[in-house]
Amino acid sequence: MKKHTLSRLSLKSIRISEEIRHSYNGLFIDLGELVVFTINVIKQLFRPPFEYMELIKQGFILGNKSFGLVSVTGFIMGLVLTMQMNPVLADFGAQSLLPSAISVAMVRELGPVITGLICAGRMSSGIGAEIAAMRVTEQIDAMEVSGTNPLGFVVTTRVMAAMITVPVLVIFADAFSLIGAFLAVNIFEDTSSTLFLDRSFSMLGFRDLMPATIKTVFFGFFIGLIGCYKGYNAGIGTESVGKAANSAVVSASLTIFVIDLVFVLITNLL
Incomplete structure (x- = not known):
């Protein structure tokens, strides 16, 4: 036994x-x-023909789908973060530093990461599902037979559109977060918009803006790339569309955290 x-x-x-x-x-x-x-894909970025119209179309679609959610999230983040930090700073008599603290936190870290995660959920899943559906219905095979390069027309345009769209969405998220922070500050005390903006940008410098902007470009590149990769290599059958979308979201989200960690380490070393 x-x-x-x-x-x-x-x-x-x-x-x-x-x-x-x-x-x-x-x-x-x-x-x-x-x-x-x-x-x-990187090689294809420099090979003609360049699909400008498809790039503009995909950029508009990706940005339009994510703009509302990114704006509302940024506004709520600024509002909540201000209301949470105000009592802490009030204990030390440093309430005047509240706008600058919010702006630095949103611009350097929270704005890019949260927007990147939202875009990973919206863009990467949508791209993965769309291209997987094209693979299942043999549209990509039809492009190859007809002489159209699907890697250039389908993949590269979406990757470039995500690279352009994500940094723009991050800027909007930061702007709406400052609007939310301004409203939250005025709950506790009357502050003019001029004074609030002056305090908000007083501590922001080149060291804060450049790394945050550069890493959002990498966020967009990998969000588009992973979505395209999962969809382009999808299996046979309709269930592969859902699998491609789900795996694209998970992989893109983890990649965002890894890229953010690398940029934080590089910034601290510099």
């Missing part, structure tokens, strides 16, 4: 180890394919 139980336990442990090994192998294979896909 004991021998039988031990043999069953050993078989379970072997199966678990094999599943772990296969998952790790699949992860490394997926990373390798993503690197190759990224290289091909």
Whole structure:
């Protein structure tokens, strides 16, 4: 009886180890394919013909879908953050630093990261599902047969549109967060808009703006790239559309955190 139980336990442990090994192998294979896909997309960025009209169309679609959610989120973040920080600063008699603290926190970290996560949920999932549907319905195969380069027309335009759209959305999120912060500050004391803006931008400098702007470009690039990669390599069947959208959101969100960590480390070293 004991021998039988031990043999069953050993078989379970072997199966678990094999599943772990296969998952790790699949992860490394997926990373390798993503690197190759990224290289091909970067090459395609510099190869004519350039699909300007498709780029403008995709930029408008991506920005229009995310603008409302990004604006409302930024406004609420500024409002809530101000109301949370005001009692803390009031204990130290430093309420005058509240606008500058909010602006630095939103511009340097909260604005880019939260907007990037929202765009990962909206853009990356939408791109992944759309391209996966094109793959399932054989539209991409039809493009290749007809002589159209799907990597340039479908993938590159969406990646570039995300690169352009995400930084613009971050700017709007920061602006609406300051509007929310201004309203929250006026709950506690009467402050003019001129004084609030002067205090908000008094502590912002080149060191705050440049890293935040550059990393949003990387956010947009990988949000578009991962969505395109998951959709472009989707399997056969309609269920692969949902899988591509879900995996695109998870992968893009994790990538945003990794990029943010790298930029924070680089900024601190500089």
